[in-house]
Amino acid sequence: MQDTNNISRRKFIQCSSTAVVGLGLASSGIAQTDNLLGKKRSANDKVVFGLIGCGGMGMANANNFMGHADAEIAAVCDVDSSRMPGDIKRITDKYGRAPHVFHDYRKMLERKDIDAIIVGSPDHWHALNLIHACEAGKDVYCEKPIAYSIQECKAMTAAQDHFSRVVQVGTWQRSDREFTDAIAYVRSGKLGKIVHCRAWIADGTRIGKKAPSTPPTSLDYDMWIGPAKMVPYQSNRVHWNWRWVLNTGGGLTTDWGVHMMDIALLGMSKDQDLVMPTKVSATGGNWALTDDDRDAPDTIEALLTFGNPDFAMTWSVLRDHPGKPGHGTEFISADGRTVRVWRGGWMIIDADGKEIPKVQADPVPTSHWRNFLDCVKTREKPRADLHSVSQTTICCHLVNASLFSGETVKWDKSKMDIVGSAGKNTSAYKRAYRKPYVLKMY
Ligand SMILES: NC(=O)c1ccc[n+]([C@@H]2O[C@H](COP(=O)([O-])OP(=O)(O)OC[C@H]3O[C@@H](n4cnc5c(N)ncnc54)[C@H](O)[C@@H]3O)[C@@H](O)[C@H]2O)c1
Structure with missing residues (x-):
């Protein structure tokens, strides 16, 4: 399946006209996952994933999850279509069916059957990807470092708390x-x-x-x-x-x-x-x-x-x-x-x-990826919880x-x-987002 949406910035804005990026998907009527309330699942339940960013680490994470019988990669998303064919083939070979392919991650977040999102985009995208995933009721396996700035770190942990999401960060050395x-x-x-x-x-x-x-x-x-x-x-x-x-x-x-x-x-x-x-x-x-x-x-x-x-x-x-x-x-x-x-x-x-x-x-220790799957089901804190x-x-x-x-x-x-003010006037502390992108602070 292919999401044929053109993801030009204009379309991106049109798609989110009720509330631009940073908008609450929760309040804009976009479907939320059944696990939004964080209900516990049984150990045999399958955790269904969508992947944002089909680069080196995004697919490495998808591969690690694919090694577990209770994980399934249902959809992939990248803003560069040339990066996806290898990943699509690997997923197709594994499950005997092609993943749903998206260019706009917000469209992927609308799929109600997706429980968890792998954020494998570059660092400057993590905050929006994760906050939107939380708004859509998904748990998140988010690559490190969690954010581009201190301000984004605060926005991301606030969103995790607000939506009671399980978030594991890809600092796998912890496992x-x-x-x-x-x-x-x-x-x-x-x-x-x-x-x-x-x-x-x-x-x-x-x-x-x-x-x-x-x-x-x-x-x-x-x-x-x-x-x-x-x-x-x-x-x-x-x-x-x-x-x-x-x-x-x-x-x-x-x-x-x-x-x-x-x-x-x-x-x-x-x-x-x-x-x-x-x-x-x-x-x-x-x-x-x-x-x-x-x-x-x-x-x-x-x-x-x-x-x-x-x-x-x-x-x-x-x-x-x-x-x-x-x-x-x-x-x-x-x-x-x-x-x-x-x-x-x-x-x-x-x-x-x-x-x-x-x-x-x-x-x-059990693997970092196994630990995330377990925590999605038990709702316990994973080893590399977002706050930490x-x-x-x-x-x-x-x-x-x-x-x-x-x-x-x-x-x-x-x-x-x-x-005080020392260090605050730097991009490491805070940066102005390019319009129309907005960092929402819950
Ligand atoms: N845990 C680890 O050991 C480890 C190792 C390497 C990289 N990483 C982390 O993984 C993340 C990805 O790194 P990488 O080396 O794979 O980068 P990469 O540039 O190879 O891949 C990133 C992919 O994301 C895509 N992308 C960018 N914006 C997007 C968007 N809005 N929606 C969908 N796709 C988008 C890009 O087109 C690209 O294909 C980074 O945060 C990096 O720090 C972690």
């Missing part, structure tokens, strides 16, 4: 054994008092240089830009590369910081309600990868200060990290011992640099707010806001 083991060890107190955490990623990506050109006919560029600032199309600033472009992403601080700082924050917290920094200051710039169209800084050193417990965290985007993996998180105790964890392993190192034997936890990963995403944005403004930024966890 991966090396990370859960390392976090359990740190939380057990065996490493002693922790005074310092480090998180880092090596970044050497160039997106090259391209002159503005006409978008390919398969891509609705206006809809791809969505609420971001309209800029001329350049082929090296869209798919995948958008994360190194500050109009649509936050560089590797939001892209990988949300994974690696997340582990530090979780280890230093008792549960999913994360410790938050009181003060953040960052320096950096585009100093290494010059003569390139990327504008996200390639070199960053950030210092995050925490109280209760007192500790410091550094976040680095750098060229290399001698003797260590290209990404990772470390916890350093008052007596100089270190827990280091990365994708592939974890280790405990004593103050003399010797590895200390460790034990693996038992049992191995919103806190990590905000930490990333505080780093960018300091970097972009050159100011030290203070955070008040109880007010969930920046203290």
